Amino acid sequence: MKDDIDKIRKETEEIKVECKEKQCFAKLVEVNNQLKQEMLKRKETERTIHSRNCILELFGKVSSRREYLDNLVKYLKEWSECRCVGIRILNEEGKIPYESYVGFSHDFWESESLLSIREDRCACIRVITGSPQPEDAIAMTEGGSFRLDNSIEFSSCLTEKQKSSFRYKCVDSGFLSIAIVPIRYRNRIVASIHFADENEGMAPLEFVEFVESLTPIIGDGLHKFNIEEKIQRSNELLMRIFDSTHFGVAYLDTDFNFIRVNQAYAQLDRQQTTDNFIGKNHFELYPDEENEAIFKKVVETGKPYSAYAKPFVYPKNPERGTTYWDLSLQPVKDNSGEVEGVVLCLVDVTERKRAEEELTKTQKELSETKRLSDIGMLAATIAHELRNPLGVIRIAAYNIKRKAQNPLLDSHLANIEKKIAECDQIINNLLFYSRIRSPAYEYVQIYDVINECIDSQRKRFGKIKVSIAKKTDFLKRTFIEADPLQMRELFDNILSNAFEAIAEKKGKIEVKSRIDAKEGNIEIAVSDNGAGIEKSDLKRIFEPFFTTKSRGTGLGLSVCYHIVNLHSGKIDVESAKEIGTTFTVTLPLKRK
Amino acid sequence: MLDDDQEMCKEMSEILKDEGYCVTTIFDGLEGKKLIEKNSYDLLLLDVKIPGVNGLQILKEVKEKKPKTKVIILTARLNADSFLKGENVFLEDREETLLQLADFFITKPFDVEALLDKIKELIR
Numbered sequence: 001m002k003d004d005i006d007k008i009r010k011e012t013e014e015i016k017v018e019c020k021e022k023q024c025f026a027k028l029v030e031v032n033n034q035l036k037q038e039m040l041k042r043k044e045t046e047r048t049i050h051s052r053n054c055i056l057e058l059f060g061k062v063s064s065r066r067e068y069l070d071n072l073v074k075y076l077k078e079w080s081e082c083r084c085v086g087i088r089i090l091n092e093e094g095k096i097p098y099e100s101y102v103g104f105s106h107d108f109w110e111s112e113s114l115l116s117i118r119e120d121r122c123a124c125i126r127v128i129t130g131s132p133q134p135e136d137a138i139a140m141t142e143g144g145s146f147r148l149d150n151s152i153e154f155s156s157c158l159t160e161k162q163k164s165s166f167r168y169k170c171v172d173s174g175f176l177s178i179a180i181v182p183i184r185y186r187n188r189i190v191a192s193i194h195f196a197d198e199n200e201g202m203a204p205l206e207f208v209e210f211v212e213s214l215t216p217i218i219g220d221g222l223h224k225f226n227i228e229e230k231i232q233r234s235n236e237l238l239m240r241i242f243d244s245t246h247f248g249v250a251y252l253d254t255d256f257n258f259i260r261v262n263q264a265y266a267q268l269d270r271q272q273t274t275d276n277f278i279g280k281n282h283f284e285l286y287p288d289e290e291n292e293a294i295f296k297k298v299v300e301t302g303k304p305y306s307a308y309a310k311p312f313v314y315p316k317n318p319e320r321g322t323t324y325w326d327l328s329l330q331p332v333k334d335n336s337g338e339v340e341g342v343v344l345c346l347v348d349v350t351e352r353k354r355a356e357e358e359l360t361k362t363q364k365e366l367s368e369t370k371r372l373s374d375i376g377m378l379a380a381t382i383a384h385e386l387r388n389p390l391g392v393i394r395i396a397a398y399n400i401k402r403k404a405q406n407p408l409l410d411s412h413l414a415n416i417e418k419k420i421a422e423c424d425q426i427i428n429n430l431l432f433y434s435r436i437r438s439p440a441y442e443y444v445q446i447y448d449v450i451n452e453c454i455d456s457q458r459k460r461f462g463k464i465k466v467s468i469a470k471k472t473d474f475l476k477r478t479f480i481e482a483d484p485l486q487m488r489e490l491f492d493n494i495l496s497n498a499f500e501a502i503a504e505k506k507g508k509i510e511v512k513s514r515i516d517a518k519e520g521n522i523e524i525a526v527s528d529n530g531a532g533i534e535k536s537d538l539k540r541i542f543e544p545f546f547t548t549k550s551r552g553t554g555l556g557l558s559v560c561y562h563i564v565n566l567h568s569g570k571i572d573v574e575s576a577k578e579i580g581t582t583f584t585v586t587l588p589l590k591r592k
Numbered sequence: 593m594l595d596d597d598q599e600m601c602k603e604m605s606e607i608l609k610d611e612g613y614c615v616t617t618i619f620d621g622l623e624g625k626k627l628i629e630k631n632s633y634d635l636l637l638l639d640v641k642i643p644g645v646n647g648l649q650i651l652k653e654v655k656e657k658k659p660k661t662k663v664i665i666l667t668a669r670l671n672a673d674s675f676l677k678g679e680n681v682f683l684e685d686r687e688e689t690l691l692q693l694a695d696f697f698i699t700k701p702f703d704v705e706a707l708l709d710k711i712k713e714l715i716r
Contacts, residue, residue, distance in 0.1 A: 384641065387668035388597055391700030395603040398704045402607070420701055 048213055051079060055217050065225035069100035072218065077102050080207060082177060082197040089191045089222070090128055094118045096192070104196070108173055122167040127180040128192045135162040141205065143212035144189075145181040149201040152176065170196060179203035181211045185219035193218075248346040251332070254299045254339060256282040256292075268346060269314075282344075287315060298329045299339050305329040309353050324353035375544075379430040386427060394420050432489065433544065433555040439483030439566050441591050446522065447475040449484065450511060453491040461499040469510040472524075478515065480522055481591040486563045493556040494526050494583050500549065501530025501581060520589050521569075527582040533575040541573065560585075568592040593617045594624040594650070595639040595666065604637070611708060621645030628654060634715045635662040638694075648690040655693045662714040664707070665697035 054075055062068045069087050077085045084103030088096040097113035098104070104112075117125050123139070123146045126132050132140050135158060139146050148154050151171045155163065170178050175196040183191040193211060195203045242249060248265030252258055258277040266274045269285075277285075283292050298305050306328040314320050326347040331339045397416045400409065454468055498509045507529055514523045533541060533548075540546045542561040547554030560583075564571045569587035593608075593615060595601050601617035608615045616633075618624035621644035628636065628650060636654060640647040647665070654661050691697065696710050 384668040387700040388600065391666075391668065391702060392597060392599045392603060394701040395600065395607065395704055399603055399606060402610075424701060 044210075048210060051075070051210075051214055052217055055214060055221065059221055059224065065222070065229050066100070068221055068225050072221075073100045073102055076193060076195075076211070079210075080195055081202040082179075082195040083202075084175070084194075084196040086194045087183075087191055088112075088124070088128065088194065090117065090189070096125070096128055098194075101194075105173075108169070112169065120167070121165055122169075123165075124180050124192065124194065127182050128189055130182065130189050133165060135165050141208055141212065143181070143209065143215075145179060145208050145212060147179045147203055147205065147208050148177065149203075150176050151178050174198050176200045177202035179208050179211075181208060181215060183215045183219045183222065185223045190219060191222060246347075248344075248348075250277070250282075250344045250346075252282055252295075252342050252344060254341060256295055256342075258282065259341065265346065268348060270317075288312070295329060295342065298331050298342055302331045302333065302337075302339050304331060309349050309356075323348065323350045325349060375430070375433065379427075379433070383427045383431055386423065390420050390423055429555050433559055439486055439563075441481050442484055443479040444482045444484045444487055445476075446478060446480050446482075446487065446524070447472055449487045450475075450491055450524070453488060453495050454511070456492065457495040457499055460496070465506050466499065466502060467508050469508065471510070471512045475513050475522075478522065478589075480587060480589050482567055482587065483563075486566070490560050490563045490585065491524075491526075493560050494585070497556060497583070498526055498528035498530065498581070501528050501532070515589070521586050522589055523584060523586050525582055525584040527580060529580040532577040532579055532581055533573070534577065538573060538575060542571075593637040594621070594628070594642065594647070595619060595637070596621070596642045597639070607704060607708070608711075613711075625650060629657075632658060633661055635664065635711060637664050637666055640665060640667045651693055652690050662695045663693070664710065664714070665691065665694045666700060666702070667697055668700040 055072065058068055058071050062071060069089075073085050073087060082103075084101070086098040086101030086104055086109070089099045090096050094117045095113070096115050096117060098109050101109055115122070115125065117129050123132075123136055126136060127144065127146050130144060132144070132146070136146060138157075139148050139154060141147055155166070155168070155171060158166075173196075175198060177195070177197040177200060179195040181193045181195075182189045183193065193215075195211075197203070243263045245262065246264055248262065248268045250258055250261040250265045258280050261274050261277045263274060266272045266277065282295070294305055297303075306326075308326050309324045310327050311322050311324055313322055326349050328345040330343040330345070332341045332343060334340045393416065397413050397420075401413050450470075450472060454470070458466070458468075495509070501507075502509070510525075510527045512525045512527070514525075515521070516523065537546075537548060541557050543554075544558040545554040546558075561571055564585055564587065567587050568591075569585065571586075572584045573581065574584075575581040593601055593604060595604075595617075596619045598619050601619055605615040605617045616627065616631075618627060619642075621642040624642070625645055636650075638647050638651060651663055651665065654663060695714055698707055698710070
């Protein structure tokens with residue numbers, strides 16, 4: 001009995017142990033299951049974190065929206081079981097083109113990219129507009145995605161009316177598995193991800209939910225690249241405007257180092273490119289103390305500066321001459337109002353300035369012409385008014401001589417005659433001056449004209465001993481197109497001046513000539529070794545009525561100047577006191 | 593001789609009379625015009641600018657009505673030389689044409705001998 005009891009006890013114990021073991025095992029299984037679950041969850045979380053990280057890393061890795069989308073599609077393809085993945089972006093025109101995709105055929109991509117949310121009807125449009133219809137309900141997830149394990153099965157459940165809400169492009173292309181996941185940015189759907197595969201059940205709910213969990217950061221990324229692209233486009237536009245303006249623009253820091261210049265600015269200084277300026281100092285390139293003071297004042301006071309037709313000489317290229325610029329200097333201030341740079345705007349107005357000068361010159365010439373015509377009228381009046389009494393004086397003197405028949409009066413009467421002749425000459429000069437007008441062109445043998453002038457002046461200044469050296473023989477066969485009378489007047493005046501300059505002493509006059517065939521000009525220089533002209537007078541000798549002589553109207557050289565000008569030539573003078581003077585006349589061989 | 597300058601007329605007529613010419617001097621334009629119409633002169637010494645009448649107009653009429661009368665124009669307005677060269681800016685075209693009708697013209701102050709020679713030549 002005892003043995004039995006012991007046996008039973010033992011068995012009971014064994015049973016107890018067995019039970020405990022079984023309980024333990026069940027617990028173990030349960031724990032094990034929990035662990036498995038947790039591991040799966042953790043894996044899921046890790047996967048999500050990894051995927052998020054991949055997407056986030058893209059922000060730093062890629063530089064354009066296109067690149068971002070391409071990489072995104074690549075990752076999504078890796079993470080899904082589907083053969084085809086694409087991303088549609090809702091654009092401003094209401095179209096939803098695939099901006100990046102893998103797996104889809106080109107034809108599929110082309111026809112699908114034309115879809116419009118305004119005109120077309122299909123699940124993909126309703127996902128991206130966030131407006132699912134009852135017929136979609138069975139396929140919709142909580143996150144707003146549309147998901148099918150078997151598209152044919154799905155469509156077979158639809159009524160005919162419902163069927164019209166779909167385009168069947170995916171079904172026709174043979175895709176059984178379809179998933180469309182919306183991408184949101186701040187609660188607004190901006191794009192969608194499409195998964196498609198010919199096999200059944202390739203886009204399970206868990207996967208779609210996983211993708212849904214990623215879409216907020218995808219949306220952020222899209223937004224970031226959209227903004228970047230917009231900024232870049234507007235930057236490019238600004239740069240295009242900056243570079244295509246015709247005036248030079250430069251942005252300088254407060255020490256006047258170039259930060260940026262536009263094309264026009266670079267071209268202002270020949271052979272420079274925009275890059276050549278960057279980092280260089282404005283006043284090292286173009287030293288100008290006056291301008292530097294102006295620039296500094298703008299930085300110090302924060303007040304803009306502008307100037308019109310400011311003259312400037314390139315210190316390194318003085319041969320460019322004086323150029324004129326409209327200049328504006330605008331301070332650029334930071335948020336606190338401190339000047340952080342200056343914008344320099346330059347417009348080359350040299351041409352305009354020259355035109356203005358030309359205009360002023362023409363106006364001056366015009367008023368001079370007007371003055372001349374006034375003088376002409378005056379001269380005509382004076383001529384008449386004076387010539388009449390002079391005429392009477394002359395006849396009266398003739399009568400005195402005739403009647404008195406007294407040799408004692410002869411010298412006095414001769415003096416009267418002489419002075420009458422001088423008065424007449426002054427009147428003639430005035431008249432000639434007032435009569436200068438457009439040349440009557442003829443072919444003139446200039447050699448003969450010069451010789452005639454020399455002869456007549458020699459006669460006039462007979463008493464003065466002058467040797468004349470002529471180096472004009474080669475001109476004998478040269479004809480120029482000119483007004484013969486004016487040529488005569490021109491050289492008469494120049495030679496007469498030469499004779500007068502050497503008045504008292506023994507002198508030498510040299511006439512030289514040269515033909516510049518290239519320019520089509522003839523140059524005739526008349527030099528004397530006479531008194532010379534004071535430097536201060538040189539500028540004025542061509543002005544009418546300017547004279548340093550005790551006699552004369554001061555019109556001779558003015559007449560010369562006008563004659564030469566009318567022939568489109570020029571007259572230059574070089575002179576040194578007590579050494580002599582050279583007048584050089586340059587005339588075109590052919591009428592211009 | 594028709595000239596509004598009385599001294600001119602006086603001085604000149606003395607010379608001409610001494611040279612043996614029969615001279616009438618008139619210094620009033622209208623009176624001169626009448627006399628010229630009435631009488632036949634061998635030669636007229638005519639000033640261009642006479643108050644009341646135009647010397648050139650008289651020249652035209654004389655040449656039309658009495659073509660035998662020679663006319664010498666005495667002028668202070670232009671240089672005879674430059675006129676001959678085709679230069680003149682103070683005459684209008686019409687005046688220029690009229691001036692061509694004259695037998696001779698001479699600019700004041702003129703050389704008396706030269707004028708006398710010309711007169712002799714014209715009414716030989």
